[in-house]
Amino acid sequence: MAPLQGKYLPTLELLAVFLAMKFFAFIKESLKDIPIKGVYVITDAQVVLSWIFADFVQTKNVFVRNRLQDIAQISEKVKTDFNIRINFQYTSTDDNPADYITRGLTIKKFKEKFSLWYEGPKWIRQEESSWCHRELGCLSKVQMKRIGASVNYAAENEVATSEVKLEKFSSLSKLISVTSLIFKLINKLKKRVMDPELQANAYLIKTMQKQSFSRELDFLLDPGGNSMPKLMKNLNLFLDHKGIIRSMGRIGESEYHSYEVQNPILLGKEHYLTRLIIQEYHQRSQQLGLATTLNEIRLAGYWIPQARQVVKNVVSTLCEMQTL
Incomplete structure (x- = not known):
């Protein structure tokens, strides 16, 4: 080796x-x-x-x-x-x-x-x-x-005993805030100093990926015991040091972009957490439209399969709710 x-x-x-x-x-x-x-x-x-x-x-x-x-x-x-x-x-x-x-x-x-x-x-x-x-x-x-x-990921798994119901939250910021409080309490009880917001983000992402990409995750953890999923080859997926699935993009050798942009986190296109993330960056982009929201999401270090259609559906739903 x-x-x-x-x-x-x-x-x-x-x-x-x-x-x-x-x-x-x-x-x-x-x-x-x-x-x-x-x-x-x-x-x-x-x-x-x-x-x-x-x-x-x-x-x-x-x-x-x-x-x-x-x-x-x-x-x-x-x-x-x-x-x-x-x-x-x-x-x-x-x-x-x-x-x-x-x-x-x-x-x-x-x-x-x-x-x-x-x-x-x-x-x-x-x-x-x-x-x-x-x-x-x-x-x-x-x-x-x-x-x-x-x-980090060992500590992140501890919150699983206090199931966080994503569907109860209407915004990404509220979800991260509440999850961070759980980790803050766990860290205090275990007398350790870690960033609860980073733990919360990693836990939520990993929970989403386990639910949306179970086959890809099984292959990454044990390549010899599983057949390669199609998404693995198409997006050049890998696990980072926290156990989060990322895609090694075409701009991986670029020194201009950050590590997160070069190797974006994979999001499940039908998962509720992805919806909250799209909603968050649609609001940050001042609701300027589909292309701007897509760009904000990619610059934040996320990758969604069939992203344009997924973002379009979420943005359309948000617009309909605002007109009611």
Whole structure:
């Protein structure tokens, strides 16, 4: 799986995290008689953590993008199959026993470091809340707050127990506002710091995609066990690091547009959430017409199959309601 070209250290560090995730199923089977509540993937590569915790990664390195997608998919599968959360954690190089193998050391030095090799760093046996007090230059303050917390999509799934009835909301802003309050409460109860609005947006999108694109999602999670849906090939679909289905568009290599515009989120053409999104951007465009609304939706980073007809139907319905 190692890239043939450009074997830069951060890329290989990312590969190490990916391989650790790949081995989880084997480790779980070997320890099947031992209950596992959570898994911690610990690395001393700050750049890798910044990639994993970023909302999106702007890089032309296809290998990096693919491995991040793989990590997200494996984390999702572990959560679904075993109800176990994957947590990503940082350790300093001095506290990383894996370096003993890769860098080498004398027998005398190994004896001095034997306790670290055999038992791991001292802080790993302390309360988890004390693990993150380290200066991480490559991570933003928001990303720092995510260290030690479960990855975003694991937290997003928790709101499923408090079913959000989309049809009860007449606007997208109200729906996101109420869903954000639910996540805010969950975050408070679990004593973690995450952006509830980002969680709400991701949860709503993923809920819609599970309902509208179940075949495509099954194929993306397990390409070997399912036949490729037609939409996969037509729109070049992929899963991002949050487990959201996106379309790799024709302008994917453009540096002018943002990641969201280059790789728009796929919306179900008949789903109620799509209707609310169309309604929202129709209002933002000052109700100037079909073409303007379509442009606003695409610039916002969404893609709707047969978009023109779908938007036309929604806008026509809105106009009829306003004339009543």
